[in-house]
Amino acid sequence: MAGKGRGIAAFTFNIEALGLTRGSMPETQRGPTPLFPQIEYKPGPLKAGEDEDYMRALKQEMRGRMKDLPFNIKPHAGKGDTNRKAKISSKDKEELLNKLDENDYIANYFEDGDDYGGGSDDNMDEATY
């Protein structure tokens, strides 16, 4: 049923019966809606001053401090392993380092160009020619 007219979108309902016209349709989506709404007028600046800075610092300090107080209830960690000491073997360390380098970036994006790094010759062990 759809697409009877070539290249013209056909609706599965009778558009005139609803009292609508083709022209009143909203625009087709061209991608996901933006994460933050577009605003026409930028908001005014925040109040800035000694008082505001001090209160902001108080807020940040409190946030940090309250995490260390006994009121911050931690969920149960695994049972009975609070005293087990972790040992990092050299094998584990290598594994860790490899894990850190795992990513899907194209490696040569990070390469420096050939002309890069014609830097200082100080503190070089080797002689320069």
Add this chain to the structure above:
Amino acid sequence: MTAQEVRLCGLLLQEHFGDVVEKVGTHLIRSGVLTLRALAYETKLALDLVKKSLCVLVQHGMCTFGAGRRGPAGPVEYRINCEHILHMLRYPRYIYTAKSLYGDTGELIVEEILQRGQMTMSSTVKTVADRLTHNMPEGQSMDYSEVVSAFSRLVETHFLQRCPPMASAGSSSSEAVDTPIPALSQPAEPESHPECYKLPYINLTGQGKRRRSSEDGEDDQRAAKKAKTDNSECGDEGIYWQVNFQRFHLHFRDQAIISAVSCKLDQTSSEIVRTMLRMSEVTTPAHAAFTQALSANECKQSGIKALIVFHQIFRALPPSYNIARPILDQYLTLLVDDPMEFVGKTGDSGGGMYVVNLHRALANLARATLESVVQERFGSRSARIFRLLLRKRHLEQKQVEDFAMVPAKEAKDMLYTLLSENLVQLQLTSCPPPDYFCNTATRRLLEKSQRIEAILASLQATGAETAQLTEVEEMITAPERQQLESLRHHINKYYTNRLDSSENQVDETIFLLESYINSTQASR
């Protein structure tokens, strides 16, 4: 409670007390009233974790308990106090106010009590004296008596109050039988307790101790624990103090009015209003003012605050304001004539009888706030339309066009926009997307540092040695560390700091609007 408020409460609980308390708290908010067992069952959390969370919430006045539906013989039920949770947003403002009124000592007293929910006077004094001593030059220390004096002033001016006494549920003495747990539906009002502002006699002399070791966090806890166990020696055990939020809110409200007068008129006018507000402070209850001269009904309807006679104002002005009587008279006339209606004149006896119109003042402040919000979000023309609507209440679209002097199509669009937005809703819209400033190399570095931090955290949790921790830390090279540091600085400067400051300032606006709403409900 709106969905947003519930969500905000959850976030605040999580930020201050962690995920477990957040889960318990949020569930209680949504369910209303629950017993301990029901709460544990429904949240699927271990019973002891739920107990601890409830203790934390009760300690901070964010949860009350009482006899449940089955009466005193049945299980105790718990109810959340959402207002108290939302007050956490305002902690910096409470602390800073205490600082402005009572100096560093006052500041630390309020900060300690806020962080711990409730404290005895003696343990507060010791903890604060220690903290102040820590910041003093070597050889000096803060005497307990100074801290006691600041504490006393805070109590006398009602910024601190005794916690309402709990029924002794756990005691096995015969007294417990006679003091049943009150029904949950009637939570104890602190001010219903006659000794609410009575200072206990404490036997406490000495000075703050200077800490020697470098770990501040541990010492705080150790000092607090020690202070707690030393309570019984001082004579005030069992007497706990909490911050009186209502009193601070009164102060904020007065400040808002005073600063509005100062902006609109001048400093001297605002000092006069401040004097008037202060004069009526201790004698009048929060929402209404009742005087001997006027009938109670009249006062209630117009929401006035204490009737103050001209001579009283003159005598009560701060000595630095050397105003002659006729000049004071002129200032008062100006205040009375001002359209903001902060001050009203109700009689001529005694040189003139004046009142501060609290409700009127709050209404005007709220209106000004709304107008300014509309102006910022929708522009000055929309603001003009909005102001019109506020004044005229009902206007047809044609009338709007005419009065606001705005062309028809624009008026139609603007009206529709204003309508479709909920006009009393305030939203932060200035936050840009979080990582638009990041290029891929920076992002890789950030991810690496996050993974290292996670590894470090899990190693620390399982008790790794310092040497091993250092090994892991060194996986980030020095130049990488520098880059991370400057990135963190950039984030803090442009995002974190502004977001945190915005939180504080949005709360100020919310407070104004809430005060207005509360004053309309009280005057009914």
